[in-house]
Structures are given as C-alpha cells and as structure tokens.
Amino acid sequence: MYVCMYVCMYILCVCIYLYIHIKETKPCSLILNVQSVVKPSGLHLKLALKLQDFGKAMFKPMRQERHEETPENFFYFVDFQRHNAEIAAFHLDRVLDFRRVPPVTGRFINVTGEILYLTHNEELRSVFFTSPANNTCFFAKCLYVCKSEYAVCGHPDLLEGSMSAYLPGLSIAPRISIPNPWIRTYSFTGTEEWEVNPLYCDNVKKLYPYNSGNRLLNIIDMVIFDFLTGNMDRHHYEVFTKFGDDGFLLHLDNARGFGRPSHDEVSILAPLTQCCMIKRSTLFRLKLLAQSEYRLSDVMRASLSRDPLTPVLTEDHLQALDRRLGQVLRTQMLLFTGGSVIMDYGLIFELKRS
Ligand SMILES: Nc1ncnc2c1ncn2[C@@H]1O[C@H](COP(=O)(O)OP(=O)(O)OP(=O)(O)O)[C@@H](O)[C@H]1O
Numbered sequence: 001m002y003v004c005m006y007v008c009m010y011i012l013c014v015c016i017y018l019y020i021h022i023k024e025t026k027p028c029s030l031i032l033n034v035q036s037v038v039k040p041s042g043l044h045l046k047l048a049l050k051l052q053d054f055g056k057a058m059f060k061p062m063r064q065e066r067h068e069e070t071p072e073n074f075f076y077f078v079d080f081q082r083h084n085a086e087i088a089a090f091h092l093d094r095v096l097d098f099r100r101v102p103p104v105t106g107r108f109i110n111v112t113g114e115i116l117y118l119t120h121n122e123e124l125r126s127v128f129f130t131s132p133a134n135n136t137c138f139f140a141k142c143l144y145v146c147k148s149e150y151a152v153c154g155h156p157d158l159l160e161g162s163m164s165a166y167l168p169g170l171s172i173a174p175r176i177s178i179p180n181p182w183i184r185t186y187s188f189t190g191t192e193e194w195e196v197n198p199l200y201c202d203n204v205k206k207l208y209p210y211n212s213g214n215r216l217l218n219i220i221d222m223v224i225f226d227f228l229t230g231n232m233d234r235h236h237y238e239v240f241t242k243f244g245d246d247g248f249l250l251h252l253d254n255a256r257g258f259g260r261p262s263h264d265e266v267s268i269l270a271p272l273t274q275c276c277m278i279k280r281s282t283l284f285r286l287k288l289l290a291q292s293e294y295r296l297s298d299v300m301r302a303s304l305s306r307d308p309l310t311p312v313l314t315e316d317h318l319q320a321l322d323r324r325l326g327q328v329l330r331t332q333m334l335l336f337t338g339g340s341v342i343m344d345y346g347l348i349f350e351l352k353r354s
C-alpha cells in the first residue's frame with residue numbers, strides 16, 4: 001500500500017516552509033515553497049502532511065513528557081507546544097458537545113522511513129542528523145534561532161506527535177481570523193484593557209459583531225474551554241464566513257493547554273465574569289459533567305483511552321479538569337444568583353432572584 005504524503009515543515013519564529021511528497025515505494029516529486037514568517041514566539045516545529053488521498057494533516061511532535069509541568073516563571077507565549085494537549089483538547093471539545101476543534105489523533109511517525117528516505121528535497125535532508133544516542137533527529141532552518149538544540153528526535157526513528165486533520169482549503173470553506181477581544185499582551189511588561197477595567201465587557205457589547213447574536217456567548221464558551229485546559233494563548237479565533245456572524249468559532253491550536261495541572265488560571269474566565277452570560281446548553285452540559293455518573297475526568301479518561309497514544313493525560317490533569325469545572329460552576333452561581341440573564345440561541349431566560 002502506498003503511503004503518500006507531502007510534508008511541509010515550518011517553525012513559527014522565522015522559518016521556511018518546505019513541501020515534500022512522500023511515497024513508500026516510488027521516488028518523491030517535490031514542491032518547494034519558501035516563505036518566511038516572523039513570529040516572536042518561535043521554535044514551533046511542525047510538519048504539514050499531505051496524504052495520498054489528498055487529505056492534509058498537521059503533525060506537532062512531542063516536545064515535553066506528559067508528567068512535566070510548565071515552570072511557573074514561563075510566560076504563556078514561550079511555553080512549549082504540547083502534542084498531548086492538542087489530542088486532549090479535541091476529546092474535551094466532543095465531551096462538551098462543542099464540536100469546534102478539527103479531529104486530532106496521536107500517532108508515531110518513522111522520521112527515517114517516512115520522511116528522510118522518501119524525500120528528494122535536499123533542503124529537508126540537510127536538517128537531518130544522527131544524535132550521539134544514535135537517534136534520527138531533524139530541525140527546521142530559520143534565520144535566527146533554529147539550531148540543532150531545538151531539534152526533535154525519533155527513538156531511534158519513531159517520533160510521537162499529534163496529527164490534526166486540516167480544514168478544507170480557504171477557497172472551498174473561506175474563514176477569517178479575528179483577534180480575541182480578551183487578547184493577552186505578548187510582551188513581558190504590557191497590560192491589556194480588560195485586565196484593568198472591570199467594565200470592559202460593556203464596551204465590547206457595543207461593538208460589532210459582539211453587539212448582537214451569539215458571538216459573545218461563543219466567546220464565553222471558548223474561554224470556558226480554555227480555562228478547563230489552562231490555555232492562555234488564545235490570541236485569535238477563526239470563523240467560517242459562510243455561516244455569517246452567528247457561525248460557531250473554530251478552536252484551532254490548543255497546544256498550550258494542559259501545562260500546569262496544579263494551577264487554575266482564573267483570568268481566562270474574564271469574559272464570563274465581566275459579561276455575566278452563558279449559553280443555557282453550555283451550562284446544562286457543565287452541570288451534567290459535574291455529576292458523579294458523568295464526571296468530566298471519567299468521561300475524558302474513557303474517551304482518551306481510544307487514542308493510539310493513550311494515556312494522553314496524567315491523572316493530575318484529569319483531576320484538574322474536575323476542579324476547574326467546579327470553579328466555573330461556582331463562578332456562574334455567584335454571577336447569576338443576582339438575576340443576570342442566561343441566553344441560548346436567541347432565547348433569554350431571566351433567573352429568579354434568590
Ligand atoms: N486543522 C487545521 N486546519 C486548517 N488550518 C489550521 C489547522 N490548525 C491550524 N491551522 C492554521 O495554521 C495556523 C498555525 O497553526 P497553530 O496555531 O496550530 O500553530 P502555532 O505553531 O501555534 O502557530 P501560531 O504561532 O501562528 O499560532 C493557525 O493559526 C491556523 O490558521
């Protein structure tokens with residue numbers, strides 16, 4: 001059977017994109033597409049794989065052991081990308097019944113057999129090397145910081161990672177990327193307005209497209225999702241343009257979640273606490289997942305057990321999910337017992353004052 005794929009490698013500091021065509025038994029045809037991208041965060045080595053059936057997937061290699069915790073002095077924008085976070089986020093998205101994350105699965109790829117031996121792309125070949133431990137490794141070529149220290153290595157050839165299915169191309173399913181109104185500063189010293197102005201949401205509510213429809217409620221779903229995973233790196237969200245302003249938000253790039261199971265970053269919930277609204281369907285789902293028969297950690301453990309890389313999350317991360325879910329529900333209770341509104345798809349429910 002042919003395993004045929006194009007491989008594009010890029011690091012998001014200052015990197016190049018390389019596309020290669022991989023076949024198991026035939027020589028590869030190569031397309032090289034060089035494009036420089038300037039990103040301060042850097043060091044994100046990824047492979048874009050094009051499969052023989054023209055399917056496309058993004059491979060994020062394992063960079064951190066599952067039990068390793070992000071050091072507390074790390075800023076979210078220099079944190080590792082975690083392959084297991086991508087996988088777990090996909091499962092969590094299904095468990096929450098959001099369905100806003102493209103499918104992700106864990107996989108081992110053979111970096112020698114499936115990339116090095118099959119590509120005729122000299123540029124890609126040149127970044128491969130054998131480590132002192134006799135493992136096959138590769139790095140991406142960058143203008144500044146791409147050195148072999150940042151390489152990923154197989155063991156000796158097998159490399160673990162997450163494989164995310166690509167969305168259809170932009171010509172078929174156009175979508176736009178929109179800055180998160182609760183974006184964080186990506187500098188060491190800056191502060192954003194939402195961090196210092198408790199009435200920030202009132203301003204957002206006046207602005208298109210947050211001034212009508214479900215957009216703000218969708219943002220609140222997104223931050224609940226991000227709070228559960230601990231992802232502080234939601235600088236943008238994407239929407240399909242064909243569904244108009246009420247289309248759901250795509251939750252792409254979840255690799256910076258699941259970094260610190262011992263810490264709950266409550267600032268992620270700022271849109272919930274500042275806007276005081278939540279979809280009824282989301283609230284019901286969260287309440288369901290807080291019940292002992294459907295405990296979030298149990299449902300996630302069962303769901304993740306079907307992934308080829310199981311166990312995807314450590315028990316500490318699973319327990320953190322339950323703890324954070326409880327925190328969202330307590331926050332919601334505090335906010336809404338005062339008679340705020342809970343909305344869902346255009347319906348408004350006034351809660352009785354307690
Ligand atoms: N499954 C997907 N299908 C199509 N496009 C995707 C998919 N996942 C990610 N992308 C696109 O690729 C971009 C980069 O991917 P991602 O954010 O996962 O990597 P990253 O290394 O964190 O990059 P960045 O620093 O730009 O956020 C995303 O902003 C998104 O537009």
Ligand SMILES: [Mn+2]
Nearest residue numbers: 233252253254
């Ligand atoms: Mn990203």
